[in-house]
Amino acid sequence: MSDERAKRFPLALADLVREPRKPANRTQDSRGKQSTVSALKPSVQPAKPGPSRAASAPMKNPATAAASAKPATSVFPARSGAKTGIGATKPVPSASKSAAPTHHASHAVRTSASRSAPRAAERDLNATATAPKKGAPNVALASTQTLTSERVRERMVERLRSNGVTDPRVLNAMSVVPRHMFVDPGLAAQAYEDAALPIGHHQTISKPSVVARMIELVATGRALNKVLEIGTGCGYQAAVLSQVAAEVYSIERVRPLSERAKLNLRPLRVPNIRLHYGDGRLGLPAAAPFDAIVIACAGLDVPQALLDQLAVGGKLVAPVGSQAAQSQVLTLVTRVSATQWREEQLDRVFFVPLKSGVI
Numbered sequence: 001m002s003d004e005r006a007k008r009f010p011l012a013l014a015d016l017v018r019e020p021r022k023p024a025n026r027t028q029d030s031r032g033k034q035s036t037v038s039a040l041k042p043s044v045q046p047a048k049p050g051p052s053r054a055a056s057a058p059m060k061n062p063a064t065a066a067a068s069a070k071p072a073t074s075v076f077p078a079r080s081g082a083k084t085g086i087g088a089t090k091p092v093p094s095a096s097k098s099a100a101p102t103h104h105a106s107h108a109v110r111t112s113a114s115r116s117a118p119r120a121a122e123r124d125l126n127a128t129a130t131a132p133k134k135g136a137p138n139v140a141l142a143s144t145q146t147l148t149s150e151r152v153r154e155r156m157v158e159r160l161r162s163n164g165v166t167d168p169r170v171l172n173a174m175s176v177v178p179r180h181m182f183v184d185p186g187l188a189a190q191a192y193e194d195a196a197l198p199i200g201h202h203q204t205i206s207k208p209s210v211v212a213r214m215i216e217l218v219a220t221g222r223a224l225n226k227v228l229e230i231g232t233g234c235g236y237q238a239a240v241l242s243q244v245a246a247e248v249y250s251i252e253r254v255r256p257l258s259e260r261a262k263l264n265l266r267p268l269r270v271p272n273i274r275l276h277y278g279d280g281r282l283g284l285p286a287a288a289p290f291d292a293i294v295i296a297c298a299g300l301d302v303p304q305a306l307l308d309q310l311a312v313g314g315k316l317v318a319p320v321g322s323q324a325a326q327s328q329v330l331t332l333v334t335r336v337s338a339t340q341w342r343e344e345q346l347d348r349v350f351f352v353p354l355k356s357g358v359i
Contacts, residue, residue, distance in 0.1 A: 235261030
């Protein structure tokens with residue numbers, strides 16, 4: 001029966017069971033799907049050790065593999081023939097011989113990029129170092145708030161020149177002293193207009209035209225060694241005088257203004273100004289005589305103490321008259337001898353009053 005059954009059924013039962021589990025077409029499909037999945041999704045299983053040198057090389061030296069994977073963008077490339085050390089770029093050895101051409105190509109790109117970086121930085125440093133510095137010889141201008149003041153001051157100087165100011169020393173002094181640094185920040189936009197501006201404590205900073213006019217009157221035709229200013233205020237006129245005279249002494253009777261003038265003048269680093277807190281009507285007998293005296297406040301007359309501190313041949317300029325009656329006149333006094341002074345009345349002006357004492 002077995003022989004007859006074998007003839008009728010040539011396949012055994014085991015063969016019938018195994019045959020459907022491994023069909024040829026299904027095996028190929030599963031292999032195709034597996035290869036497609038492996039191509040889209042990287043395998044997370046650790047690679048089995050094999051005879052391939054390229055596959056086993058990264059496992060031998062993890063530090064080298066990490067260094068080759070990390071981009072090297074050194075700002076200081078090593079020159080040819082230089083010793084290898086800290087900060088020098090050295091080609092990282094490749095993990096396999098087959099990856100060597102790619103590594104050398106990327107190294108060439110990095111080298112050219114890193115060489116161009118210091119050249120650009122060097123160009124920027126050279127441009128900064130060769131940038132021209134502008135300003136007065138003995139006035140260090142503050143660069144934080146220039147207010148494009150150089151161009152605006154030049155226009156102010158042109159207005160002064162057109163209004164009759166001709167002394168080149170005065171025009172130069174007006175062009176280099178930053179007036180906007182002596183007024184409140186809210187008034188900085190008006191700093192170079194020909195207008196008097198408030199500085200607090202019922203005091204004002206004089207018009208640029210008046211400052212230039214008064215300094216020119218006492219400086220014309222001679223050199224000024226020692227000058228006395230009565231009424232420091234915010235310190236602007238003293239700064240302009242420092243560009244014309246060798247030594248400037250200035251007195252202010254209002255202590256807060258005297259302190260403010262010190263703060264305003266400090267960043268300019270003006271070495272030839274001496275500020276004093278005191279009664280301006282008394283002058284500074286210890287520093288007398290003076291080649292010129294500039295009084296920036298108006299009295300009914302010129303105090304005799306100031307006339308006595310004027311050197312022979314020296315000049316004093318002051319507004320004289322009543323503020324209430326608005327009858328102030330710019331007056332120029334010249335000392336012609338030990339006991340004689342000559343007086344000239346010039347322009348109509350308006351100043352704060354000259355008072356005695358300190359506050």
